[in-house]
Amino acid sequence: MAIPGPDVVRALRGIVGDTHVLTEPDVAASYLTDWTGTWTGEAAVVRPADTAEVADVMRACAAHSVAVTPQGGNTGLVGGSTPTPGDDRPWVLLSLRRLDTVGDVDSQGRCVGAGAGATLASVHAAAAGAGLAFGVDLAARDSATIGGMVATNAGGIRMIRHGDTRAQVLGIEAVLPSGDVFTRWRPLRKDNVGYHLPALLAGSEGTLAVITRVLLRLVPAAARTAVALVGTVDVAAAQRVTRSIEASGRLIEAAEIMTRAGVDLVAAAGVRAPFDSGTTLLVETAGDTGDLSEALAAAGSDVVDAVVEAGPAREAWRLRESHTETIARSSTTPVVKLDVSVPLDRVQDLVDRVDRLAAAAGVRAVQFGHLGDGNIHVNLLDVPLDDQCTAADRVLRMVADLGGSISAEHGIGRAKAASVGLGRDDVDVAAMRAIKSALDPCGIMNPGAIFADP
Amino acid sequence: MAIPGPDVVRALRGIVGDTHVLTEPDVAASYLTDWTGTWTGEAAVVRPADTAEVADVMRACAAHSVAVTPQGGNTGLVGGSTPTPGDDRPWVLLSLRRLDTVGDVDSQGRCVGAGAGATLASVHAAAAGAGLAFGVDLAARDSATIGGMVATNAGGIRMIRHGDTRAQVLGIEAVLPSGDVFTRWRPLRKDNVGYHLPALLAGSEGTLAVITRVLLRLVPAAARTAVALVGTVDVAAAQRVTRSIEASGRLIEAAEIMTRAGVDLVAAAGVRAPFDSGTTLLVETAGDTGDLSEALAAAGSDVVDAVVEAGPAREAWRLRESHTETIARSSTTPVVKLDVSVPLDRVQDLVDRVDRLAAAAGVRAVQFGHLGDGNIHVNLLDVPLDDQCTAADRVLRMVADLGGSISAEHGIGRAKAASVGLGRDDVDVAAMRAIKSALDPCGIMNPGAIFADP
Incomplete structure (x- = not known):
């Protein structure tokens, strides 16, 4: 019964309109399977138009213990924005794509508000129109949405210059599991009034709240590049x-x-x-x-x-941005893709070790990435299906041995949830779980993501 | 009984040594009164030597429901690092100054580890010795400590270029109220494995944990200034x-x-x-x-x-850095000092309104600050003692009316705890309180700071 019961579906249709609740498998399929094609779950797809509708949907889901997975552009690579496969709880996939408004650029304050469903490209265009720039860029810019980028704290190709997505967030609006709307929306560079909850929501992968709008810092456009x-x-x-x-x-x-x-x-x-x-x-x-x-x-x-x-x-x-698609086409099996980082003085070591591992296993390794951040995208091609989990695990353990991170910029999602122990110790995980329980006491926010057990 | 009972004091002496538990009022006075001279509390002052001692102290305090206020250089301006005046709970002021080690600079990784008690100046010196720089600077650099700067998310004069203190934190070690040691200590630029708890601890003003060590990002030294x-x-x-x-x-x-x-x-x-x-x-x-x-x-x-x-x-x-002390000497009463920010297009408006308010009240206003961040330090001189609270409140409400923040970079502490509602709405405060309860269930961490009621 991964699709909620008829009474819940009726309530959801009442909130967002009949045409924005998708329960037919073929209609919902493009939402329910992730970009890599590896992760497929079952859920009713709900497409709210605005924050008020998101809040009403969350209230309905909370009242009926329906799990909710928020989704932006569905460009994630770790199965973070599709329901957990095989989980038969009632589930809603909450698509934020209709919240795609990009506001007017505040030229003096150098910021712009964007709906969670606005694409990165649309934010770039708005910033450029005001002679400014948004400090984060990545190859999926035409599909990736601002909400998803904040939820995963996306990195990308400009991080060496302007920091991660978290660092661009001046304000945020998010719907808590209770349906309450959390709002910080002041175009301020300094605002130290209690805990910086936007920094906590950034990178929380939909496990704490549904991000609906973000107030983004803009930067001067680069000169003389x-x-x-x-x-x-x-x-x-x-x-x-x-x-x-x-x-x-x-x-x-x-x-x-x-x-x-x-x-x-x-x-x-x-x-x-x-x-x-x-x-x-x-x-x-x-x-x-x-x-x-x-x-x-x-x-x-x-x-x-x-x-x-x-x-x-x-x-x-x-040359650089052709890598991902070329690799996908060149492998005889699904590519084993790992997004990792290591200390800057261990990057050479990592690349060498991965090459040796691949050679010993008789597979091909393609490595590329963000050198300035020590962030390497490890791609293993032609790995037999039965060996893929083992291969991924060996690379992640190698990264942990080098003092690196098993997730540099793609997040944990469901793909790496069982490996969190390679990156965080027990005290750390317990603290994260305490915060998860505090903000999502009924555990309806994206269960299975980050935390492996529900 | 703000000084804990003899059994607790005995336990504390057993942990840090007799000479590092100060209970005599005249010996403890310089810790128990804040820099502004406005805030004085009662507590046993405990001076641990390292993280292990901090953990043991926290366990002892948790076991006996002793409140704990961490303190670094005692340079704060909002009464955040001294015990709540008049509160008669058993209390420990935990001075981190002995944790003042600055590690070797990692030149390739561009980072350096520093104990919570290391001064900002000592971190600057270490960075400069490696041809690098630390991206945060402020006038109190010889006294302000790294732990306090992270706990308050200090801003300062370089934020326009390198971001706030939070943005410099690559790793953190902190002791939770339970005595468990929380550790993230990898020199990585990208590390998205679950919630970014260092970003949450930054700016939490000692209400969630005791920061003991920080791994700080360094930046290239500025050329051709x-x-x-x-x-x-x-x-x-x-x-x-x-x-x-x-x-x-x-x-x-x-x-x-x-x-x-x-x-x-x-x-x-x-x-x-x-x-x-x-x-x-x-x-x-x-x-x-x-x-x-x-x-x-x-x-x-x-x-x-x-x-x-x-x-x-x-x-x-x-010229710029002489302001604070000159102002303090020039006022016939304690200076009413407010650290606020407004949107960049409202700075002129704020300065004008404060000048008018001062003129109408027959007092002097001196305003200066970090223009690039919209952060103005409002100083009102010669305000009669009986009028000081009213004057401060009027400025804070004016700032809120302008869409600004009642605390730009100094934090909330105890001075502004009753005014948090001018900067955060009920949903926001409830979320903060939920997190506070999750990580500090017994409420022993710096009670009275940020949250006005205990």
Whole structure:
């Protein structure tokens, strides 16, 4: 009975309208299966139009002990925004996509309000229209929604410059499991009145409340940007190159790393790197302290090859952003995808160990990611289905051994819920559970996400 | 019986040693009265040496229902780190000053671990020794401790550039009221495994746990800095000048504002401004995009006077940092000090309204602060003792009317606990209380701070 009973469905239809409660499997399917195709649950899909409707839906669900999983663009990679497979509790998948309004940019206060369902691209467009920028960017920008990005504390390619999504949140509106509406909505840079609950909701993956609107900090648009693709012998050399560029006085706006296997793979798919090197660094900078080529020359023999482009360099970024889809198409089995981070002095170590692990197992490893954050996306291709759990677990344990995080920017969701012990100790988990119980005493908020047992 | 009974005192002496439990009033006095001299409580002062001792002290206090107020450098301005006056519960003031170790800087990972009792200045020194910087700075740097700064989420003069103290916290160690030690201590830029409890502890003012150690993010030292003192006709003009400088491609490292009354006051005390203007802006920039004077010229008639200095400009900063002490000496009664923020387009409005309020009441107003953050320190001088509460309340209500915050960077403590309703609504306060109860079920952590009723 994962779809709530007829009385509850009737109540939900009364709140959001008949057409916005989807119970037919084929109509609801695109919501109930996650982007990776790995996670499918059962639920009634409910599509409220605004915060008031979300509050009424939450009240109805609380009254009938219906589990609720909020969903934004359904671009998550850890099964965090689809119901738990096989769980037969009555369940609502609460789609926030209709809450997609982006407000007027406050140019003086440098902020903009956006509904949870607004796409990242729409926020970028609004900011750009006011000569400003939003400090978070990622490849799924046309689908990923602001609510989901805050709920997972998304990272992405600009974090080295502007911080994570949490750091962009000036205000938040969220519906608590009780249906009460939590609101902090002041365009203030400093506001220390009690606990910073927006920072707690950021990254809570729908387990505490339903985020409905967010007031986002905007930043000045980057001036005088340049992009370089730099070939280096290894990851450590690429790290030295970024430090050398930084020492020239420029700001690093992004520092992405691609290993040989991935660059070769996208080359075969038609997106060619401009040279043939072991490791490729994509570095984007801002600030006009001379020619970027000079800064690269100062990096000496760490630079094997380099191509510098002024302004937004679509080709360089295409090389990087083609990885995910190319990898998905190239593997004979579903790709084992792990989003991890390690201390900056262990990145080379991680990449080497993963390569050795893959070689020993006879599978292919493609690694790329956000070098400046120590955040590597590990992709294992052609792993037989029966070996996938073991392979993932081995990588996560390796990361834990290196003092890293089993979830850098994708979150825990359901995919890593059983592995939380690799990243948090018992005291920490107990404190998290105490907070979960305090804000969601009946346990209806996204059960199965973050915490493995319901 | 604000000093715990003899059995508890004996237990505490057994943990930290006889000499580190202070129960004689004259010995304990410097801990039990706050920096402003307004708040005095009664307690046994306990000075543990390390985290293990803090944990044992907390266990002893929990077992005997002893209230605990953590204290760092005792530089707070809202009575947050001294016991509640007149409260006769058994109480321990837990001084963290002995936990003052600053670890080795991790140059590659750009971070450093510091004990809660380490001063801000000692962290600055460690960072500078490695060619890096810590992103938070404030005038009380020689006394303010890292633990207190995290517990209050201190702001200061660099926030416009590097964010608040919360944003600098990569890892944290804290003792929960149970005596359990909470630890996240990985030098990672991205680590999304469940709730971000360090962000919750930051700004919790000792009401949830005792922070014992912090792993702090470091940033590159600013290159090619310059400082300008700029005279403008008013605050709004000063805001336009900072935007104009920013548009030149420089990074704003600090943007401080001083109104005429304060500049005249410090001039009379011997620290003279280089010109005679209505409002004085101190702006510090980094980046070498030409002469700062040119950027000021581009601001046109908004600049009435300007003096530019290259490198660290001690005189300009002395003008700004002399305000607090000069004001304290100049008032015939204790200064009514309020730390507030408003939306950036309301700063001029706030300053004008406070000036009018002071004029109508026949008292003097000195206003200065962090222009880039909309954070103004309102000081009312010569307010008769009987009128002080009313005067403070009028300013806070004015700030709330302007959509501002009654506490920008100093926190709530006990001074503003009764005014929390001006900044947070009932749903918000209830959520905060639920979290407080979840992590501190017996209510022993700093009762009276943030929440007015015990």
